[in-house]
Amino acid sequence: xxxxxxxxxxxxxxxxxxxxxxxxxxxxxxxxxxxxxxxxxxxxxxxxxxxxxxxxxxxxxxxxxxxxxxxxxxxxxxxxxxxxxxxxxxxxxxxxxxxxxxxxxxxxxxxxxxxxxxxxxxxxxxxxxxxxxxxxxxxxxxxxxxxxxxxxxxxxxxxxxxxxxxxxxxxxxxxxxxxxxxxxxxxxxxxxxxxxxxxxxxxxxxxxxxxxxxxxxxxxxxxxxxxxxxxxxxxxxxxxxxxxxxxxxxxxxxxxxxxxxxxxxxxxxxxxxxxxxxxxxxxxxxxxxxxxxxxxxxxxxxxxxxxxxxxxxxxxxxxxxxxxxxxxxxxxxxxxxxxxxxxxxxxxxxxxxxxxxxxxxxxxxxxxxxxxxxxxxxxxxxxxxxxxxxxxxxxxxxxxxxxxxxxxxxxxxxxxxxxxxxxxxxxxxxxxxxxxxxxxxxxxxxxxxxxxxxxxxxxxxxx
Numbered sequence: 001x002x003x004x005x006x007x008x009x010x011x012x013x014x015x016x017x018x019x020x021x022x023x024x025x026x027x028x029x030x031x032x033x034x035x036x037x038x039x040x041x042x043x044x045x046x047x048x049x050x051x052x053x054x055x056x057x058x059x060x061x062x063x064x065x066x067x068x069x070x071x072x073x074x075x076x077x078x079x080x081x082x083x084x085x086x087x088x089x090x091x092x093x094x095x096x097x098x099x100x101x102x103x104x105x106x107x108x109x110x111x112x113x114x115x116x117x118x119x120x121x122x123x124x125x126x127x128x129x130x131x132x133x134x135x136x137x138x139x140x141x142x143x144x145x146x147x148x149x150x151x152x153x154x155x156x157x158x159x160x161x162x163x164x165x166x167x168x169x170x171x172x173x174x175x176x177x178x179x180x181x182x183x184x185x186x187x188x189x190x191x192x193x194x195x196x197x198x199x200x201x202x203x204x205x206x207x208x209x210x211x212x213x214x215x216x217x218x219x220x221x222x223x224x225x226x227x228x229x230x231x232x233x234x235x236x237x238x239x240x241x242x243x244x245x246x247x248x249x250x251x252x253x254x255x256x257x258x259x260x261x262x263x264x265x266x267x268x269x270x271x272x273x274x275x276x277x278x279x280x281x282x283x284x285x286x287x288x289x290x291x292x293x294x295x296x297x298x299x300x301x302x303x304x305x306x307x308x309x310x311x312x313x314x315x316x317x318x319x320x321x322x323x324x325x326x327x328x329x330x331x332x333x334x335x336x337x338x339x340x341x342x343x344x345x346x347x348x349x350x351x352x353x354x355x356x357x358x359x360x361x362x363x364x365x366x367x368x369x370x371x372x373x374x375x376x377x378x379x380x381x382x383x384x385x386x387x388x389x390x391x392x393x394x395x396x397x398x399x400x401x402x403x404x405x406x407x408x409x410x411x412x413x414x415x416x417x418x419x420x421x422x423x424x425x426x427x428x429x430x431x432x433x434x435x436x437x438x439x440x441x442x443x444x445x446x447x448x449x450x451x452x453x454x455x456x457x458x459x460x461x462x463x
Contacts (some may be wrong), residue, residue: 177216317341325383349384349463357454364439364450367424374425374450376440379459385444393457427451 015372038412062068069077081087088096102173112118120128142149144156158175160166165178191198193211203210212220225233237243246255250267258264265276295301314330315338321328328337357375364374377391427449429438434442440449 099358113180244424349382351382351384351386352459354456354458355379356456357451359454364425365439367426371438372425373425374452375454376448376450377459379447379449379461380445380447382447382461384463385442386447386463388462389442389447389449390460391449391451391457392459393452393455 009327020265086413129409147156149156156178158166160177163180168174168176169176192200201208201210202213202216226416242257244255246257248257248259248264250265252267255264256264267276269280271277288302290301291302293302293305295305311330314334314337318328318330318332321337321340321344326340326344332340355377359375359376361373361375363371365371379389407428427442428436430436430441430443433443433444433445435443436450442448447461
């Protein structure tokens with residue numbers, strides 16, 4: 001770059017005005033100026049960053065109380081240094097060391113720490129408050145109420161009077177004053193009556209107790225009736241047979257009194273709260289002697305008799321229903337019992353239905369004692385013990401597979417059925433719910449019978 005260009009650029013940097021013709025003549029000047037401006041801006045930014053860092057460091061340093069002291073602290077420090085009462089000069093220290101054997105510092109420290117020859121501030125304050133002429137602790141008092149102590153060793157006594165006992169406890173340092181009430185007070189009745197200083201009020205009617213007033217005393221002692229006289233009058237009145245015009249007949253606005261037979265009468269009642277008479281009660285209830293019950297003198301007894309009769313009758317009906325194979329209870333209503341009576345069958349029982357032969361087989365004994373293995377059916381839920389059962393293979397078939405008849409009483413010798421193939425298997429009549437492991441049987445709830453083959457069977461059971 002030429003000297004003229006540098007001069008022009010420096011003039012531009014310094015804020016001078018560069019003629020336009022010079023700028024256009026030397027383009028390099030502008031490039032140079034831009035470079036210098038960028039360099040200057042970078043230096044300015046770096047300088048500002050350093051200034052900010054230095055300011056933060058300075059602020060932290062200024063705020064650090066561990067390296068700085070306040071003006072008051074600096075003044076106190078300077079006063080401490082200048083205090084000649086607590087500091088000595090080098091000359092003083094030399095003189096002391098020359099006069100005292102051993103280590104002056106050690107001896108001085110031991111002296112300062114000697115609590116025997118020195119006092120604390122509290123001890124100093126206590127000694128300063130001791131008055132002139134003060135003595136060692138004394139068991140004395142100055143004044144109690146208006147009694148003043150005559151000397152430092154004077155004594156004070158508490159004495160009990162009439163009805164007052166004084167006791168002391170040297171361990172707990174207590175003086176106990178107790179009113180025993182054993183003394184009789186002097187005459188002082190006049191203080192409690194009119195004109196006295198502690199007047200007791202007259203008693204209040206239905207209220208607080210108190211003295212009897214003069215008017216009350218006049219009535220009780222003079223004007224009033226004596227207790228004996230009042231009682232006599234009351235007794236006389238109580239024995240009257242016609243007091244206050246009382247009558248035994250039904251009379252309006254008159255008191256009722258019983259007659260010589262102990263009876264009294266009232267008019268016929270008209271309102272619900274009126275006294276009931278025998279004729280009105282009899283008219284509403286009826287004459288007890290007309291009752292159809294055994295009990296005729298008491299309504300409750302008669303009603304109970306009727307109730308018990310109904311209970312007994314109901315029990316009889318229940319027993320009759322149950323005896324016919326029904327199921328009834330006294331808790332059933334009469335309508336329920338009537339329905340159960342209507343459902344009782346009066347002829348021979350019969351039941352029919354269908355049943356499927358078993359998938360398994362069991363052993364059956366023939367009349368000739370030979371055995372055979374057959375399928376079987378178990379018929380249940382009949383509600384009666386059948387005496388005759390006919391089995392038919394297939395619902396629409398007319399072929400009778402077997403017939404089983406009861407020929408002897410239950411529990412007797414074995415019975416026999418007749419199969420359509422001519423076999424005669426044994427069928428046992430068993431009591432209750434008895435069963436067998438082989439052969440067929442009939443008990444109270446089940447009939448187990450042999451069949452010729454598998455399939456569905458129709459059965460017909462007769463009582």
